Amino acid sequence: MGGVEQALKEALTIDGALGVALVDLSSGMALGTLGHAADLDLTLAAAGSTDLVRATRRANELQNRPGEATEDILTTLTHQYHLIRPLTGPGGEGLFLYLVLDRARSNLALARHHVRRIETGLAV
Template structure:
């Protein structure tokens, strides 16, 4: 089990990481974040990606899908953004958010590492 601070630090060690956050999708607030720059405001990203998660959950409900979101991938010209809802140990309503530099990141490895980090996170 790892804490939120350690999990954020682990997320930032993933190749190509630009910023990481743990977000409450009920409020849109980042409970913790690391990395940020003038080009990536993690507070704005947290609030905006909350709407993405809520929209997907509403769509799944409308379709009658009885499944869980593993992750949501947003591919930009120069970046990947991964949203991974936290599934266990009191993490319901939270998600991991990771922004990656597309030229430096290995998407498959990043998704694998994020899944491992999510599994160890203690909320």
């Protein structure tokens, strides 16, 4: 099991990764951020993504689909993917991993797989 810093460093090894944050859903505060894109404010993006996670959860509740959980949420921009992974493992409830990928340099399917693997090893 790894800590927050180790999980963030591992996420940045994903091809095309520009930045990553671990975010508390109740407050919108980033518990940790790591990235190298000059034009990317991870703290601000993480806070804004909190609203997206909450809205997705509300929509799922309204549809009343027992046993269905959100695995990830994807926002596709012209040059980037923003991947949100709500955490479900022990100690991860109420948190989500927020990953920004360079669209030209990343493989979305592999990134999703890698993020799932990071989640299983994360101890908060």
